[in-house]
Amino acid sequence: MPTLKTRERLSEVRYEIRGELARRARELEAQGRELIKLNIGNPGAFGFRAPEHLQRAIADHIHDTDPYTHQQGLPEAREAIAAHHRDRGTPNASPERVFIGNGVSELIDISLRALLNHGDEVLLPSPDYPLWSAATILNDGRPVYYRCAAEHGFLPDPDEIEALVSPRTRALVLINPNNPTGAVYPRALLERLVAVAAKHRLLLMVDEIYDGVLYDGARFEPLAPLAGDLPCLSFGGLSKVHRACGWRVGWAMLSGDPTACGDFHHAMDLLGALRLCANVPGQFAIQAALDGTDTIGPLCAPGGRLYEARRAVIESCAASEHLQLVAPAGALYAFPGVTGAAAEGFDDHAFALELLETEDVLIVPGSSFNVPYRNHFRVTLLPEPDQLREVFRRIDRVLQRRADAARARGDAHAAVA
Structure with a gap:
């Protein structure tokens, strides 16, 4: 039989978070090895639970979840999201401009499919969350990366971004708070990025899924209020702030001048209709999540589990002669560099x-x-602090072996010379 061929552009797609290393990990687990898996920001795998009032909201409406709903989502859920954005100052925030999806991942794919023609370019951060690159490629676009360098706190340079704009550039993507670095973008930087997008008539696409995961007084600035009439698509959801990854509940708020956004809105609606609707049970938790008690703040404050896990990583990197770290100001990850x-x-x-x-x-x-360099790695901050300290002891053992080998090579070369 001839080999069944696959799409050629898949060869350009990488997703190592669940890739070759994860497959090897499953093989080792099948052999009886106990692993510490820090590859995925999956709160439920580390003992976190979705808040009880969210669980109760689904349970109380389970009898209403059998039918399909509107392709953009339950009306009451969309109204809750619109109200949340109005409270933030998002212009033209209305339920008609909200799209609910099976996680933010699905909505990223749908929105890029609605936007891109063959060869169109999307400005993406480097480092990025690799789904953004994959969705751009698989929707026949071209990722163009702007640097977010460690020496600048993993924050981008708006002038460098503007220099990358071409006649084919359609969108500027931001991830704030950032995955994988934990950078949180200050208001002045966001205003400059909005100015770049306005000058070149780009769609702003901002992944704000970690908007409530902040440390040491870091302040989250939503992008849509700064964008004003400029088309802006803001992504959020229940998976991180509300620790409900498996429910697959995400949303996108399309703000800006309705006339300028009209065709794009219709394209998003069409693509949403083709997949009928998003998971219905989880949508009943949205209003409870947005209107209910803050349950992430205490976890990110001193003494909270996420805060102390972050402290363990920061202190472990500071104590190591082999690691350097820009302390994450938000999100659920650290991105240490080897030195x-x-x-x-x-x-x-x-x-x-x-x-x-x-x-x-x-x-x-x-x-x-x-990223073009190969001396960094990402860990999640979700394990218990003591377990993270143990992880970094193991990391240091491997790095010490590598340092000893490098020094031995240097001594051998010196002796020959």
């Missing part, structure tokens, strides 16, 4: 595999997030 002798000839994939095989720890190589 010194251990960084000599460093390959992040080889390191991640060695760490998995020898120390039973699964991480994500930094180059998986579409």
Whole structure:
């Protein structure tokens, strides 16, 4: 039989978060190995639960969840999202401009499919969350990356972004708070980015799924109020702030001048209708989530589990001669860099595999997030603080072996010379 061919552009798509290393981890678990898996920001896998009032909202409406709903989502859920955005100052926030999807992931794909023609370009951060790159590629677009360098706190330079704009550029994507770096964008920076988008008539697309996950007084600034009449698509959901990943509930709010957004709105609506509707039970938790008690704030405050986990990572990196870290100001991740002798000839994939095989720890190589360097890796902050300290002891053991080997090579070369 001839080989069944697949889409050629899939060869350009990377998603190492659930890729080759994760498959090897499953093989090791099948052999009886106990692994510490830090590759996915999945709160439920680390003992977190969705808040009880969200669970109750679904249970109380389970008898209403059998039929399809409107392709954009339950009217009451969309009204709650619109009200939430009005409270933030989002212009033209109305239920008719809200789209509910099976997680933000589905809505990213739908929105790029609605926007892009073959060869159109999307400005993406580097590092990015790789779904953005994959969705751009699979919808026949071209990712164009702007730097978010560690030496600048992983914040972008608006002038560098503007220099990348071409006649084919259609959108500017922001991830704030950022995955994988934890950077939180200040208002002045966002205003400059809005100005770039306005000058070049770009759609702003902002992934704000971690908007409530903030540390040490970091302030989240929603983009849509700053964008004003400029078309802006703001993504949010229940998976991170409300620890309900498995419910697959995300939303997108389309703001800006309704006339300028009209065709794009109709395209989003059409694509949403083709998949009928999003998961209905989870939509009944949206109003409870947005109007209910803040349950993420205490976890991110001193003494809270996420705060203390972050502290464990920061202190572990500070104590290591092999690691440097820009402390995450938000989100659920840290993005350490390897430095010194251990960084000599460093390959992040080889390191991640060695760490998995020898120390039973699964991480994500930094180059998986579409950066040109190979000396970073991502860990999630979801484990207990003591477990994270143990993880970094294991990481340091591997890095120490690599540093010792690099020094031995240097000594050998010096002796020959």
